[in-house]
Amino acid sequence: MQLTLGPVLYHWSPERWRDFYYRVADEAQVDAVVVGEAVCSKRAPFKQDSIPAVVERLEAAGKRVLHSSLILISLPRERRQTRELMQSDEAEVEINDLTCLAGLASRPFAVGPFVNVYNEAAAGFLAERGATRICLPPELPLPAVAAISAAVPQLATEVFAFGKVPLAMSARCYHARAHKLTKDNCRFVCEKDPDGMPVKTLDGAGFLSVNGVQILSDSCVSLLSDIPALRRASVASLRLSPQGCDMVAVARLFRDVVGGRIEPEEAERLQGEIYPDVPFSNGFLHGMAGHVHAGAGGGSLGALR
Amino acid sequence: MSDPQMTRSAAIPATLPPGLARAVAPLPLAPLQPLLALMLHRIGRLYPDLYGRLGEHADKRFGIDPTDLPFALLLEPSLRQPRLCAVRALPARLDASIRGPLVGLVGMAEGTLDGDALFFSRILWVEGDVAAALALRNAIDDARIDFGAVMLGPLGQRLGQVLRRKLQGRSAAVGAETWS
Amino acid sequence: MELICPAGTPASLEAAVEAGADAVYCGFRDETNARNFPGLNFSREELRKGVAFAHRRGVKVLVAINTFARAGAFGLWQEAIDDAVMAGADALILADLATLDYAHRRHPGQRLHVSVQAGAANPDAIRFYAETFGAQRVVLPRVLNVMEIASMVRETSCETEVFVFGGLCVMEEGRCSLSSYATGQSPNMNGVCSPASHVAYAERNGHIVSTLGGFTINSFGKDEPAGYPTLCKGRFATPRGSGYIFEEPVSLDAALMLPALRDAGVTAFKIEGRQRGRAYIAGVVSSFRKILAAIDEGRSPPAVSLAAMAEGQASTVGAYRKGWR
Numbered sequence: 001m002q003l004t005l006g007p008v009l010y011h012w013s014p015e016r017w018r019d020f021y022y023r024v025a026d027e028a029q030v031d032a033v034v035v036g037e038a039v040c041s042k043r044a045p046f047k048q049d050s051i052p053a054v055v056e057r058l059e060a061a062g063k064r065v066l067h068s069s070l071i072l073i074s075l076p077r078e079r080r081q082t083r084e085l086m087q088s089d090e091a092e093v094e095i096n097d098l099t100c101l102a103g104l105a106s107r108p109f110a111v112g113p114f115v116n117v118y119n120e121a122a123a124g125f126l127a128e129r130g131a132t133r134i135c136l137p138p139e140l141p142l143p144a145v146a147a148i149s150a151a152v153p154q155l156a157t158e159v160f161a162f163g164k165v166p167l168a169m170s171a172r173c174y175h176a177r178a179h180k181l182t183k184d185n186c187r188f189v190c191e192k193d194p195d196g197m198p199v200k201t202l203d204g205a206g207f208l209s210v211n212g213v214q215i216l217s218d219s220c221v222s223l224l225s226d227i228p229a230l231r232r233a234s235v236a237s238l239r240l241s242p243q244g245c246d247m248v249a250v251a252r253l254f255r256d257v258v259g260g261r262i263e264p265e266e267a268e269r270l271q272g273e274i275y276p277d278v279p280f281s282n283g284f285l286h287g288m289a290g291h292v293h294a295g296a297g298g299g300s301l302g303a304l305r
Numbered sequence: 306m307s308d309p310q311m312t313r314s315a316a317i318p319a320t321l322p323p324g325l326a327r328a329v330a331p332l333p334l335a336p337l338q339p340l341l342a343l344m345l346h347r348i349g350r351l352y353p354d355l356y357g358r359l360g361e362h363a364d365k366r367f368g369i370d371p372t373d374l375p376f377a378l379l380l381e382p383s384l385r386q387p388r389l390c391a392v393r394a395l396p397a398r399l400d401a402s403i404r405g406p407l408v409g410l411v412g413m414a415e416g417t418l419d420g421d422a423l424f425f426s427r428i429l430w431v432e433g434d435v436a437a438a439l440a441l442r443n444a445i446d447d448a449r450i451d452f453g454a455v456m457l458g459p460l461g462q463r464l465g466q467v468l469r470r471k472l473q474g475r476s477a478a479v480g481a482e483t484w485s
Numbered sequence: 486m487e488l489i490c491p492a493g494t495p496a497s498l499e500a501a502v503e504a505g506a507d508a509v510y511c512g513f514r515d516e517t518n519a520r521n522f523p524g525l526n527f528s529r530e531e532l533r534k535g536v537a538f539a540h541r542r543g544v545k546v547l548v549a550i551n552t553f554a555r556a557g558a559f560g561l562w563q564e565a566i567d568d569a570v571m572a573g574a575d576a577l578i579l580a581d582l583a584t585l586d587y588a589h590r591r592h593p594g595q596r597l598h599v600s601v602q603a604g605a606a607n608p609d610a611i612r613f614y615a616e617t618f619g620a621q622r623v624v625l626p627r628v629l630n631v632m633e634i635a636s637m638v639r640e641t642s643c644e645t646e647v648f649v650f651g652g653l654c655v656m657e658e659g660r661c662s663l664s665s666y667a668t669g670q671s672p673n674m675n676g677v678c679s680p681a682s683h684v685a686y687a688e689r690n691g692h693i694v695s696t697l698g699g700f701t702i703n704s705f706g707k708d709e710p711a712g713y714p715t716l717c718k719g720r721f722a723t724p725r726g727s728g729y730i731f732e733e734p735v736s737l738d739a740a741l742m743l744p745a746l747r748d749a750g751v752t753a754f755k756i757e758g759r760q761r762g763r764a765y766i767a768g769v770v771s772s773f774r775k776i777l778a779a780i781d782e783g784r785s786p787p788a789v790s791l792a793a794m795a796e797g798q799a800s801t802v803g804a805y806r807k808g809w810r
Contacts, residue, residue, distance in 0.1 A: 072657055074606040074628060076636075082609070098582075101617075102609040114660060116603075116673060118553035121583030139662045139671055144556035151556075167663050168656035168717070170731075171628035172810045178725040183810040199730060200722045201701040207721065208663075210730070215656070217666055283669065289698050290666035358494075358524045412764075416496070419765040422794045425711050425734075430693070436523045436681040439760075443524030446762045447494035 001227070001258045002031040002237040003251055004135070004158055006113075007038050007068040009166065009241065010211055011046075011190040018050040020242070025057040028251045030240070033058050034094050036068040036085075038112070040173075040212045041078045042186070067091040071114045072169045072213070073099045094135075101129065108132045113160055113239070114169075118144065120151030127155045134158065135239050138165045138221065141287035146233035156236035161223040162250055163241025164196060164209055164216040165281075165290060174210045183213075195244030206279065207291075219281035219291050222271060225264040226285055227257050245275040321373040321407055330375040334391045340456075341378070345389040347455045348448075356384050358444035362437040368395040368402030371410055382441070401438040405429035414445050415452065486743075486777055487753035489547065489646060490770045493525040493760055498535045498546075500763045505774030508545035510578060511535065511759065517565040519551045519580075519602055520759040521676030529568050536573040545575035551600035552676045553581040563587055570595050578624070579603075580659055589618040598646070599623040602659035602672070608640035615643040622646055624755065626658050627737070630807045631745050638750035647746060649739040650769055651757025652796065653803050655717040655732040663716040667698035679715040695719075703734075710734070710798040718796070734797030740776055740789070742805050747780065765794055 005024060008017060024033060035054060037044040058065050073082050085093055086100055093100065096114040111134040117123050123134060133156040136145055140159075149157045175197060176186040190197075196209030196216055206218035220243060223230065230238070238258075240250055253270055256262045262270075271280065283292030348355070356363050363382045370377040377395045381388040395402060403410070409428050412418030420442045423429035431438045453466070490506035492498035501509045512518025514526035527535060536546045548569035554562040562584050569577055570592050577595060579585045580602035588597055599605055599614045601624040614620040622644035625634060638645055656663065661678075665671030668683040683698045692704045695714040702719035705711050712718050712734020721730050739746065743754065754777070756769055769791055776786040792798055803809055 071660075072604075072606060072628070073610070074633065079607055079609055097604075097610070098613055099607055099610040102613040116553055116581065116659060118581065118673065119556040119559055119583050121554065121559050121586065122581060125582045125586050137662075137673075139665050139674065140556075147556035165662075165666070167666050168661040170656045171804050172655065172731075174730060178723055178730060182808065197723055197725070202704055202720055202722060202727065203701050204722070205700060207700055208666075210723070215663065215731075284662075284665070287669065289669040290662065292669075357528070360523070362523065413762065416763040419762045419768070419794060421713075421761055421796075422765065425796055425798050426793065427705070427708060427711055430686070432686055434682075435684040435686070439522060439681045440524035442762070443494060443522070443760075447496040447524075449496050449763075 001231060001235065002156075003029065003254055003258075004032040004034065004066075004237050004239045005030045005247065005251070006135075006160075006163065006239045006241040007034045007036055009039055009214065009216070010194050010196065010244075011040070011043050011188060012194050013191060014046045014050055016194070017047060018054060020247075021050075021054040022057055023248060025054075025061040025063065028248045029255045030063065030251050031237070032064040032066060034066045034068050034112070038068045038071050038096055038114070039169075039214045040190075041070055041075065041081060043188070043190075043212075044081065065092070066094040066110050068094050068112060069096045069100050071096045071112075072171070073097050074171070106130060111135065113137055113166070117148070120148050123148045123152045123155055123157075127152050131155060133237070135160065135237075139284045139290065142226075142229060142233060142285050143287075145230070145235060145285075149234040149236075153234070157234070158237040158239050159223065159230060159235055159285070160221060161230075161238035161240060162254065163221060163239075163243055164218070165221045165284070166214060166216050166241075167208070167290075168215040170213050170215070173213050174215070175212045178210070186212075217281070217290060219279040219293075220275060221282060221284070221290075222268070222280040223282055223285060224254065224257055224267045224271060225295070226282055227254075227264060243275060243278075249274045323373070326373050326375055334376055334393070337376075337391045341389045341391060344452075344455055345380075345387050348450060349384075349387055351455065352448040352450060355444045355448050356382070358447060359440050362434075362440040365400035365434065365437045366398070367437070367441060368399045369410060370395060370402060370404040371407040372404055373406045380441075399433060401431065401433035401435070401441075403429065403431055403438055403441075411452070413442065414450065416446050416449060420446070486747055486751075486781075487646075488770070488773055488777060489753050489755040490766065491651075491756055491759040491761070492535070492766065493520065493522070493758075494763075495527065495531050495535050497759075497761075497763050497766045499538060500766045501770050502539050502542050502544045504767045504770035506544055506770055508547055508575065508753075509535075509539055510547040510549055510755075512549040512551075513565050513568075515561070515565070516555070516674075516676050517550045517552055517562050519549065519600070519672055519676045521552075522760050523681060525760060529572065532569070532572045532574075540573065546573070547576045547578055547598060548572075548574040549578040549600065550584060551578050551580040551602045553602075553673045554583050555674065559583060559587075563591075566592070576622070585614070585618040585620070593619075596621050600659075601626055601648070601654075604657050604659040606657070608637050611637070611641045611643050611645075615641070622752065624648075627654055628657055628804050630809075631742065631749055631805050632807070634746065634751065634805075635749035644752040645750070646753040646755050647739075647751050648737055648757055649743065649746070649754040650773065650791070651736055651761075652713070653732070653735060653737040653757075653801065661717075664697075667700050667716060669698075679713065684714045712797040733799065735799045735801045736795035736797075737803045738791060738795065738800035739802050739805055740773070740786070740791075742802055743776060743786070744780055746805070761794075769794060 094110040096112040113135040135158040138160040173183040175190040190212040199208040286294040367380040487507040490501040492511040580600035772789040779786040
């Protein structure tokens with residue numbers, strides 16, 4: 001079972017972003033790394049200059065590099081960025097919107113978790129057009145994951161295994177709105193929240209987090225204890241989505257559980273030390289509400305403890 | 306964080322004159338019960354599709370509480386043993402209850418008023434199993450029950466039309482006539 | 486300009502036809518349609534009768550099979566497509582690659598519309614659906630302003646349909662898991678958003694508090710207008726303050742933008758609200774009919790207020806106006 005490091009979804013400073021990937025290249029035991037801006041096209045220029053060096057260092061370290069497309073593509077600028085990405089020769093692309101298929105030359109591509117692949121027929125359709133790997137939508141329950149893996153074995157299936165789970169995208173920027181700014185003049189206030197802006201209910205329960213035009217969960221998905229079941233479902237890869245914690249340590253933890261070097265229970269305890277004060281959840285995989293943390297004996301309330 | 310282009314409108318709840326409620330308050334409920342039972346029986350016979358729409362919710366207990374009348378209705382649609390009766394106070398163990406002025410409840414049941422609009426304007430309120438309440442609302446809305454005809458046959462149908470016109474006049478602010 | 490109207494029940498379908506709809510959209514009573522609410526939707530027999538009724542009046546019926554098929558259960562969606570075609574549907578409204586691909590191959594002559602749930606937000610995406618599946622119309626996501634819509638229409642030969650009234654998705658449709666995060670039930674998989682079965686209302690200190698799956702969504706003061714207990718229109722707390730951080734409880738009302746949308750080249754105007762009662766359908770459809778008739782004849786449209794029908798009794802033109810973002 002492989003590990004894939006998903007793209008950084010937050011707006012980190014260019015230096016932090018670059019240094020994060022340098023460290024991943026040098027230290028993280030992951031097989032593939034997705035780079036690029038998926039969430040907001042306005043952020044892309046901040047990364048542009050660092051991308052060649054980051055890619056070079058990752059590839060030199062033996063890691064497969066995938067280039068992420070945007071999730072929501074509506075402006076002419078976004079369409080242009082997407083077309084350029086799809087037409088570049090060297091980059092392997094992870095598509096996050098079907099817009100990419102309109103401009104795709106006939107060559108292999110990866111499918112990110114933002115493309116709606118809920119069944120084997122949709123997965124088969126994409127495989128016919130050149131998809132080689134697919135990170136399934138995070139809300140899919142295990143039986144669906146297993147059915148897709150079994151029906152389209154030529155496709156490497158991946159599940160969202162660590163990180164705050166992306167839940168929604170909007171044309172409206174909620175960071176700008178919270179700071180009483182317009183989206184066009186946002187002053188990149190989302191950079192102030194490198195791990196997302198927390199959104200609680202009126203009675204103080206952790207619920208969601210805001211990342212510009214994207215909404216994520218407050219809880220952090222962790223499928224450490226589900227790894228044996230995922231292996232039985234022929235899942236080829238686990239996606240780790242970067243959070244503001246030590247992702248090299250997170251990758252090591254997953255690697256150790258996959259390799260059978262530590263028990264999932266022990267790994268979960270260590271995970272709480274690596275990413276403290278954050279509730280963990282895996283409800284989606286168990287067909288329950290996403291915020292629920294389902295143990296061996298069924299579900300318990302995650303965020304609502 | 307308000308949207309400058311947003312427009313807002315207020316709705317004034319239409320209620321029965323308080324004098325009417327006072328006038329009927331001392332009356333016993335017993336004579337009402339056979340009438341209600343007959344009405345439910347006729348509805349079940351005339352509108353059998355209701356049960357298809359209610360599905361699993363047919364076996365639930367509903368409270369219908371006209372807030373401007375001194376009594377409420379207890380409804381168990383159950384296909385096998387349907388029950389509709391008037392009570393002074395609704396029992397505690399109900400699956401769902403719907404509260405609002407009589408005009409709103411009747412208007413919704415007859416399809417002249419929109420239940421969601423009544424809810425948005427706080428004229429109508431739902432407690433308990435919201436899915437059951439919605440299923441009941443949707444089933445009744447689709448059935449197009451003519452309560453006048455159910456109660457009194459063709460004569461009731463005409464009487465109902467007259468009454469409806471009067472009620473609609475009273476409830477214009479609820480949204481019944483704002484578009485015409 | 487076509488007026489496309491919702492119907493959650495046969496009675497609503499008839500109400501929409503009588504109020505002046507050019508087409509009515511509806512769905513089956515199961516998880517294949519994105520308004521899978523208690524007590525709503527059509528049996529196979531009801532759809533056949535509904536289509537016959539509408540066709541006698543020269544009105545079209547569009548069948549929404551717009552959820553994403555459950556893995557291992559694609560047969561249910563295939564059957565829904567076959568049965569809708571058999572019933573005489575004038576078009577199928579689909580969102581999933583799987584259902585689009587199946588309908589295109591199995592029923593090559595059938596007219597296909599791309600559901601708003603597919604989130605086709607630019608001309609390239611529209612071209613993909615038109616070229617790959619022969620889709621003849623796309624329902625645009627509620628993330629675009631009028632200028633963007635105009636430039637999209639210019640670039641594509643596919644017809645476009647836009648929402649002009651009713652519930653307003655704040656997030657991009659078809660890619661929102663907020664509901665399933667709180668309840669386990671999602672629009673994409675189960676055809677529900679913030680399902681009634683997971684909603685509870687309670688009175689607390691004179692306020693009505695709504696919860697969804699145990700999470701507090703809102704608290705309404707005594708006479709404050711209420712909204713649906715949907716997550717994106719709830720009150721929440723952030724370090725930057727509390728309130729409606731995503732959107733207020735409002736409905737879309739683009740009545741005043743109809744001329745601009747027509748000039749942008751939009752083919753059809755859609756009214757949301759398959760979950761609403763006959764009174765809503767009759768009221769909203771007839772007023773939009775009047776407005777469209779006036780626009781057609783070059784008269785100034787009559788002033789109508791549908792605010793009482795609106796969530797939170799408030800309306801917005803949403804993303805159609807550029808500043809919304």
